[in-house]
Amino acid sequence: MNDPSNSPSRPNLAFDEQRVSDLLVDWEELRDRGKELSAEELCSDCLDLVPEVRRRIKALCEMDIVFQTDKTLDTDVEDDSLPSSITRIPKLPGYEIDSELGRGGMGVVYRALQTGLGRTVALKMILAGEHAGRDQLSRFQNEAEAVGRLQHPNIVQIHEVGEHDGLPYFSMEFVAAGNLASKLAGTPQPARDAAALVQTLAHAVHAAHECGVIHRDLKPDNVLLTANGVPKIADFGLAKMMDEGTRKTQTGLPLGTPSFMAPEQARGESAAICPATDVYALGAILYEMLTGRPPFRGTSALETVRQVIAEDPLPPHRLQSKVPRDLETICLRCLEKRSEQRYATAAQLADELHRFLLGAPILARPSNVWTRAVKLTRRRPAIATLLAISTLAVGALIVMGATYSGRLFQANVTLENEMAKNQRLLSLSFVAYGRVCAIAAKEANLDDSLAVPFSRTPQLGKRYERQFKLDYDLISQAGDPHVQPELDAFWQALQAKKNGESPSNLRQLALELAHACGDAWQIATRDSPELRATIRQHLYDRTCTVVDRLADADSLESARHEYAEFWELYWGELAIVESDEVETAMIAFGDVLKLWKMQGTSAAAGELSDDLQEKAAALRKACGLR
Template identity: 40%
Template sequence: MTSDQPIDPPADATSHRDGETSFGEETLESSHHAEAPIPDSFFSKTSDAPPASDPDDDPVPDRIGDYDVIGTLGKGGMGIVYLARQKAANRTVALKVIRPEHLAGMTAEQRERALTRFRTEAQAAARLDHENMVTLYDVGESNGQQFLSMRYVQGRSLAEILRFGPIDNRPAATYIRQVCRALDEAHRQGILHRDLKPQNILIDAKTDRALVTDFGLAKLTEQEDGLTRDGDVMGTPQYMSPEQARDSAGVTVRSDVYAIGATLYHMLTARPVFQAATVWETLRQVMDRQPVSPRQLNPAIDLDLDTICLKCLEKDPTGRYKSAGDVADELDRYLSGVPILARPISTLGRLRRWSRRNRLIAASAATALGCLVFAFIAVSVSLVQTRSAFERSELSFKQALDAVNDFFTTVSEETLLDQPGLKPLRHDLMRQALQYYDRFLVQRANDPTIADLMGVTHYRVGLITAEIESHEAALDHFDRAIEIQRRGLEDRPQSQVGLRELANSYNARGDSLYHLGRWESSLNSFRQSKRLRQQLVELQSDSIEYRRLLANADMNLGIVFKRCGNLPAAFDALGAATELREQLSQEHPDHPSVLRDVAKGYYALGGVYAQQGMMDSARTYYDRAIDSFSQLVQMPGAIDDHYLLSGSHFARAGLLEEPAGAIEGFRRAMREMAPVAAINPNVDKYQMMLINCGFEIAFRYEQLGQIDDAASTLRSASRTAIALARRDDRSAQEVARILLELARLESSGQGETAMWIHYQRLATDALEELPQSPTLTQLVQEIDSRVESLSN
């Protein structure tokens, strides 16, 4: 049940039984409710390597002052950031300069304001010195170009990381706490950031430390020289506080606190708090709408973290934390397991807010609420009666424990129960098993004759707790299991059963520590697991199972090493895992589990190479994954292998720059998935694979100028999304996303009003097919309002 190959945050932490690896660090399953494959590139490519300059852009200068320019790192609203080498200091830097085209069309007054703002950024950044800020080296001018020289950080921005899905609770809290400490230091020096967002937070690949960058909108709060004029709107709408959306001149420290909450929200849910089709509609939502609780979008979010996030996002600045330092202190309490000071908004409080916005509906809801309370009491009484009846039945201890073990094994290993729609049932069944295990632990706690059973039971309770409660709570059970199992091995050091059980417990402990962001501790546990599994292989070298488990241990180590930024160690461990798996495959070419391990390992290596910008190697390993999965789909019981094969085609196609070749690759992915999806319509991840392939194909068609083909592909994707939304309204967001792209394509060149009218027609048609969808109902209302505004 626990994964032998942990899934790197922010990917989905879907559980797998020990001995089976997950699909890899770049898992095909995201944290989206439908467990959809997240395209590696929809509108842009991402890699850890510095991006090459776009040949269609303005030429990159060879030199700026004392700096030899290597290439373009990125562009912002006012600045271009180059990768450069400073000759005098002999170091690689990020060099930010004013964009020439930004100044060219300005009046003299506008030009002076832009340059003044740029110098303000330099003054602000030069005064800041903190371990969680990007260091400013130099400020200067060359041939009329203003520039800033900053430390070049090897790593990725949070925005890039979040394209793969949300970040787990503890890593997200750890990163945002570091951001808070940096902002608190800036605030103490009178400097506001004013544009905090995932794009402006870098994660250092070497230290795994969050670094705040781009104080490009910083305001020196002690100055009164009017650098920010009343009425200006500066910042990024999705992360902007309501008061900043109304007037940038009125921002305070608590405006940055709001941005902290908006960034944390995005980290936990993989989506902004508010995001509409236009900037002004987004700003209207920021000012007028209450945010949806992050836990409603991602139930895996801890309640305390949800509470902290929503307190930062209060519309009224006085309802937020007073400072970034206060947020950091609150996150310290959360990470330390100490009760936080903030309290969740009560049910009554939420009801009052909702009632103010929905006065007519609130009146009729009061009667329904009374019926709901009555039904809840009836169900509760029935549950108590059922439990009492069960307690009266007695089985022998051994029979009872065997029965629960069989039940646990069946539930944890049943693939169908791991589908999104059945996960609530899976968790309910797990809770039933947990109740019996807990009772056994209490009743037999002092029985020395069953120590082995106690160890295994703690291990299994830990697995269940990690899945349905938290990894933090699971650690205590894994530690107890390890303590008991280590004592047992003192008398029987060569016991294969004892070695395997202890290795499994260390592996499970490493997995939970990994998801909690404790990388070094996770590595230590995985090292122990590998050591024990190595002993098992030495005791029985012909065991397929023991060798598979040893390879999985190396894969785990490789993924954690990569997460820590130790790439040489990561490649060594991943290479060792792949080598052992390939040996097993040669010896047992018809063994499905062995071949599946090999294929998943190839896929994982392809993803690692792709992220490092080593595209030839990435293609090689994706091709190997495709060959291996192609063999697996010929074997009986290989339904999910079709999905994995489709995902491998999808990943490889995403590496192709040439649109026609990419289209063919995504079509291969669709051809592989379509028959399986047709006979398994209730498996959401299969349907999402088809939808995402359609999106990618439509985008490539648009690149080729084949607008009709792009639109036809999107219409097909919308039909699949509508079918999904009939089962789960959250998929209506996919419908909205597709229809917006379709409206944009089919009304290209006709103006904004025409686009909105077409979007209105498409969304209204979709609502007729999904009349009970709250998401589409709200969408149509907002589109109607927008069209009316444009018409007036």
């Protein structure tokens, strides 16, 4: 018997598991409404459950942080292994750089003094510095080009675009009072204030569209505020030029922020991006201002993307009862799944908000009962059928009294909530299974990553260990007998390795864990084919995007993030979905990558280029993409 002291904390199954699960669902729903209860408040009538509920709440909060993006384990690390050019304050002729204001996935912004003019500016430089790849440089140049087209009082203005030591930069007006996200901080705003601010943003967005620029990443973080509260749109790093039809575009991986991206964006449909895509994001901003939360917020980026594509947002008045019905109608019109059902332009949205602020009738009308029924049928056909039957039953039972029909309606609501909860748990389980398998492959040296091995990087090792514990806890809470023994066995071997031992069976245990996770996932989703298909397609889209970027890379060093993600996908999520055709295509592409690596990580692909393109095309075909 293994020593339990060496395992992550295991849940105590002596308590009522169903009661704990119900309490956690209540906690999540209340948190979504802006009211976060402590474990003691939540368990006021069952104090014996307080320790377990407190532990689960802590784990959920930690997972919110871990799963809020889709970054890879290898590259999302803040430690000494990062190039020094990323962490030190740079020097730039003509500027005195004071401090860092913030950074995103591609760029870093500094507060600086432009010495020639004596003015404070925001100076943006590429985050990876001299290690930036072709794709990063292209996106950075794209942002400078996009902002350079725009002259509007509610768009951050660009002062200078330049290059120093071969690296691009540009300076912008400095906006001192932070961003809209910091102002909101989960707090609903007065309806008229929200309408007025989004109206201002809509005018600015329309001006950008008139200049041929679609933002694609509108969100509260990218709305800066002056000292007087004037909003200014910033960060055009994902902007799309409407006249870029001849440029090569990537297929698959959605670009943007899941909670604020339109469905066509979440599906990775680059050709479908249009002005209505930004209208959707403006509606999502309005939704958060009215309710204190975005319209969709899953426990992981994958779950959020699924919600954006497949679910309808909860009407704002359900979260904040004082939201005016006309403003709710405007907001939900922006959030329609089909772009042609939204306001066609941001100008139309601005005009509609103007009518609301004047107290005049708005043009948009709330969805009627039949439209809502169609939406429900599209999203959850089984529940829609049940509700249709229930509707007929309620009609027949009117003469029998309202009590019975009320119970029937409540039963339907309970069933829908239970199904939604199961979908969230299944999505989370998939992420946990994939992460566990990827980490196991790294520890058993099954993969071929460019990342520094775990044993040589304490910071990265701590991240792996923390992630493994979180995933272990999540899988253990599910009580899945198909994977728990293999999970326990690998954890024990991993602890032995950490203590200086050399377990001979680590590789075998890692493979057995991957097979067990795959079997568990197939069993768990056998009654959820739509969810399985959605996750599979999202995963295939992401994989093909990574492979396309590798096939077009100048060197493996310039694409080291994609290289690491390729192997993490292979040993992680792709091992869970188990497709022989996709696995064969991945192995073939991986073999070419290994040959390329033997030439040196700084070397061009050379004669391997055609082979890379051929194998990438074969993988796209295996994934059902072209």
